[in-house]
Amino acid sequence: MDPHGDRYALFEKYLSGACTPKEIETLFHHFGVAQDEAALRRLIRSALLERGQADAELHARVEAFTERVGERLWVETAKERRFPWGWRLVAASLTAAITIGAMAYLLVKSDEPAAQLVSEYGGEVLPGGNRATLTLADGRIIELNTEREGIVVGDEITYVDGSDVLRQTIKAEKQRPENDSNIQYAVLTTPKGGTYQVVLPDGSKVWLNAATSLSYPLSFTGTRRIVELEGEAYFEVREQRSATDGRYINVPFVVKTRGQEVEVLGTQFNISAYADDNETKTTLVEGKVNVVIAGAATALQPSEQATLRSGDLEIKEVDTTPFVDWKNGLFSFNETGLRDAMSQLSRWYDLEVTYGEAVSETYFFGKIKRDKSLSNVLNILRKSGLNFRIENSGEQDRLIVLP
Structure with a gap:
């Protein structure tokens, strides 16, 4: 039996708005349990990324979830100056998405395997x-x-x-x-x-x-x-x-x-x-x-x-x-704006980055290993709301950020 199955069920129940006050208190307790970070990350990822593929129904449930816990959770996370991985980081991202607007949440840990993708122009951009x-x-x-x-x-x-x-x-x-x-x-x-x-x-x-x-x-x-x-x-x-x-x-x-x-x-x-x-x-x-x-x-x-x-x-x-995470081989995003994040990619992958009209500001949270190919990194950021196209002109790769 999956030892974390009851937590999955409880989180799903909470998303549906059916939790009792006592069960809500249990979830708040889990937010602060650092040693459960890996299991909780899988739970969030499963609930928000894998189930329903972010369809309208799931979006509505996530929004309702955020509205119910927003003020209380924001007070909790405000006490945490360092925003550890796990529930606090993800929940803070979700709350900010509703209260600020176009906030993205990067929910994939850098050490999780990702398929090697081929860039749209037919080649691959390797890391530095x-x-x-x-x-x-x-x-x-x-x-x-x-x-x-x-x-x-x-x-x-x-x-x-x-x-x-x-x-x-x-x-x-x-x-x-x-x-x-x-x-x-x-x-x-x-x-x-x-x-x-x-x-x-x-x-x-x-x-x-x-x-x-x-x-x-x-x-x-x-x-x-x-x-x-x-x-x-x-x-x-x-x-x-x-x-x-x-x-x-x-x-x-x-x-x-x-x-x-x-x-x-x-x-x-x-x-x-x-x-x-x-x-x-x-x-x-x-x-x-x-x-x-x-x-x-x-x-x-x-x-x-x-x-x-x-x-x-x-x-x-x-x-x-x-x-300083770059020194240890990581892209590190902590409420990092779109253009700052793209500047990091531009320098590491030797890219020219351009922006389409009406590209809204997006913020990213999380860490990604810098030894991944560009397409792998973009595949992760795509799940956080990044739209893009890759072109190649001669020897220069170009990343076009789209609305």
């Missing part, structure tokens, strides 16, 4: 992978090995497994000032559909997302460790101390992006600063950083995010997980 180029100070461009995950910069440049990238001894005067024009810089660049890692000369680690470039010195000298970023990267910065005037001082690590600097000593954080975005987001996972704009510094605490938009800085507390 380990792709990057390394540009050296003398202009040489090295195509990095796609079978490796990253490089280590030291006296030589090697892959993380110790094999050679470039065997070149770097001789640097340790007291050379940071503004010395003779300092050698390298640029690590990922294309659309690429990701790569680098261990910097001080031992700090950086993960680059797709369509990102990181400029860094081949040897850190002076009183600050400075790198420059365009795109998105996750940093694990190691503390470094330097002997100056007979005493040891901390050497700040500085990330320069468009319109701001982020100064740290030792910490973990994510910066998203794409040139085609109208905002720069700095998300602190642990430690402490200063976001410096026009000489004015603002300190961030763990789980805080600084958003720079048109010269204005907004600080808010966030669940950091959705902003």
Whole structure:
């Protein structure tokens, strides 16, 4: 016997409006049971996606369900800052769908198997992978090995497994000032559909997302460790101390992006600063950083995010997980708007995205593995209300979002 069969039956009874007050209390209890997340996800998916194929009758029942629990459930979920998987996440999505309008709900867990589909133009768009180029100070461009995950910069440049990238001894005067024009810089660049890692000369680690470039010195000298970023990267910065005037001082690590600097000593954080975005987001996972704009510094605490938009800085507390999940191979949607979600797909699958007329705003919740083909991802999002067409013109794939 299915140990969860009574829950399926109870949920179906609730959808039909036939539950007693005591049974409703039982369902509210299940909303908060984290260890039952997998069973409850299957229950929701079965009730809303598989039965009835979202026909008019099912839609009406879902709407009635939401109206009955909306206010009470919204109060419950408002207490949950991190929106865990399971009943709370799905129910919050359903409530918002009624109260806000065109809200989609992504109800398929990323580790559930999905059939490999063929895109409508007859081909398949594969996911990104380990792709990057390394540009050296003398202009040489090295195509990095796609079978490796990253490089280590030291006296030589090697892959993380110790094999050679470039065997070149770097001789640097340790007291050379940071503004010395003779300092050698390298640029690590990922294309659309690429990701790569680098261990910097001080031992700090950086993960680059797709369509990102990181400029860094081949040897850190002076009183600050400075790198420059365009795109998105996750940093694990190691503390470094330097002997100056007979005493040891901390050497700040500085990330320069468009319109701001982020100064740290030792910490973990994510910066998203794409040139085609109208905002720069700095998300602190642990430690402490200063976001410096026009000489004015603002300190961030763990789980805080600084958003720079048109010269204005907004600080808010966030669940950091959705902003760093890309590093762990996931698309992570937490009330993510349509265009933001499509931007993620565009960078990872090297797509051009266009929008038809009167495309309404849609929001997505959930996680999908980034190692899936494009058609698999779109098949999941289609269930959340995404309408689209895929075209191919020469070497460029185009995703057209439809009303």
